[in-house]
Amino acid sequence: MQRKKELIIFKIIIVLSLLGFLTSLYLVQSHISPATEGSICDISSTVSCSLVNTSEYSELFNVPVALFGAIWFVFLGLLAWRSMKNKKLVAGMFWWNVFGIGFVVYLIVAEFILKAICPFCTVVHVITLVTFGLIFVLHRGQKKLVSLKTFKTWIAWVIIINLIPLIAFNVGGGEDVDYSSLTKCVTDKGVNMYGSFKCGICAKQKELLGNSFEHINEIECHPQGKNPQTQLCLDKEIFGTPTWILEPNGVEQKRQEGFMSIKDLEEFSGCTFEVKENGSS
Numbered sequence: 126m127q128r129k130k131e132l133i134i135f136k137i138i139i140v141l142s143l144l145g146f147l148t149s150l151y152l153v154q155s156h157i158s159p160a161t162e163g164s165i166c167d168i169s170s171t172v173s174c175s176l177v178n179t180s181e182y183s184e185l186f187n188v189p190v191a192l193f194g195a196i197w198f199v200f201l202g203l204l205a206w207r208s209m210k211n212k213k214l215v216a217g218m219f220w221w222n223v224f225g226i227g228f229v230v231y232l233i234v235a236e237f238i239l240k241a242i243c244p245f246c247t248v249v250h251v252i253t254l255v256t257f258g259l260i261f262v263l264h265r266g267q268k269k270l271v272s273l274k275t276f277k278t279w280i281a282w283v284i285i286i287n288l289i290p291l292i293a294f295n296v297g298g299g300e301d302v303d304y305s306s307l308t309k310c311v312t313d314k315g316v317n318m319y320g321s322f323k324c325g326i327c328a329k330q331k332e333l334l335g336n337s338f339e340h341i342n343e344i345e346c347h348p349q350g351k352n353p354q355t356q357l358c359l360d361k362e363i364f365g366t367p368t369w370i371l372e373p374n375g376v377e378q379k380r381q382e383g384f385m386s387i388k389d390l391e392e393f394s395g396c397t398f399e400v401k402e403n404g405s406s
Contacts, residue, residue, distance in 0.1 A: 134259050135209045138218075142202030145252040148245050149198060152178055152191035166244040167325060175325020177243035179332065182235035187294045190232065194249060196286055197225055201256065204279070208263075216271040217279060219264040222257045229253050240349075241323060304337035307387070310396035312342050315373030319358055321347040324366040326384050333387075369393060 156178050166174040177183065183190055201221060208214040229250045236242055320327040320343050331338045345351060346358035346366060361370065361377075370380040371393065381393055391397055 131212075131263065132209060134263060135205045138205040138256050138259055139202050141252050141256050142198045142205065145249055146195050146198040146202070148248050148252075149191045149195035152243075152245055152249075153189050153195060156183060156189045156191060168244070171241050171323070172244065173241055173323070173325050174243045174245050176241045176323055176328070177232075177236055177239060177246060177325075179325050179328040180235065180239055182232070182239070186291055188290045190228070192290050193287065194228065196290075197221075197228070200279070200283060200286075201225070213271045213275050214279075215260070215263045217276045218260045222253070222260050225253045226257055239323070301335050304334050304387070304398065305340060307390060307396055307398040308334060308337045308340035311390060311394045312340055314371065314394045314396060316369060316371050316394050317342045317344055319344045319346055319361065319363045319366060319368040319370065321345065321366040322350040323347055327367045330367055330384055 152174070155174060166172075167176075178191065185193065201218065204214055204218045204221060208218060232243075232246055233250065236246070318327075318330075318341055320330075322345065324347075334341065344357065345353045346355060346363055347353060348355045361368075365382050367384070368380060368382045369385060371378045379393075381389075385393065387398060
């Protein structure tokens with residue numbers, strides 16, 4: 126292969142790595158930020174970044190999968206940049222991309238299970254597949270085997286950089302706040318949450334309340350969800366989830382759609398919540 130064409134491929138991979146990195150950063154930000162209006166790519170119950178990006182498949186060892194993706198793209202771009210002067214690194218790029226394809230398969234399977242598509246995740250998948258094709262062309266042109274010693278420094282840095290989020294997300298975190306007194310009061314007041322297992326904002330609501338969410342009276346509106354009450358949701362004219370309705374004794378007094386902060390729940394239900402010094406309420 127002509128050197129000029131090789132350099133063009135390397136530059137294309139670097140640009141794609143940057144695009145993949147920025148897309149992954151957005152998915153990380155969307156994953157860890159409080160839900161207000163969801164993600165900009167929440168189009169429907171089957172086309173939603175929030176649904177996939179807040180599901181049980183969106184984390185590995187408590188770390189957002191998208192963060193691992195961002196790190197993956199950083200190393201891919203660096204490998205492409207260094208390979209422009211040292212062609213031996215092309216073999217490392219090839220196997221690094223094979224590893225990335227494994228993550229793509231994992232996420233596609235997750236989308237299949239969730240019966241939903243994450244558009245920005247799909248962008249990442251396409252970029253990974255395209256870079257794999259380009260790297261395959263470069264790698265196929267190599268005739269000599271490359272020793273693993275060539276990549277020992279790279280391997281060390283990959284391990285170190287990936288250990289940082291693993292430690293940050295798993296060590297030294299504060300105790301979870303127990304909101305049970307609030308959620309019990311909310312339910313006692315006659316507040317019901319009409320939700321859907323395909324609702325990304327519902328997932329973030331559950332994440333906020335943690336184990337205390339079990340005291341919330343959640344009504345599943347999606348016909349494919351667990352114990353669905355779809356007809357009730359239609360009768361209540363639920364057009365978006367989550368929808369909170371204050372309806373003591375079945376008589377609706379008021380409703381509110383969307384994510385509820387702790388303060389919002391207090392104001393909506395009339396309940397109060399205070400955190401004591403020991404972290405309990």
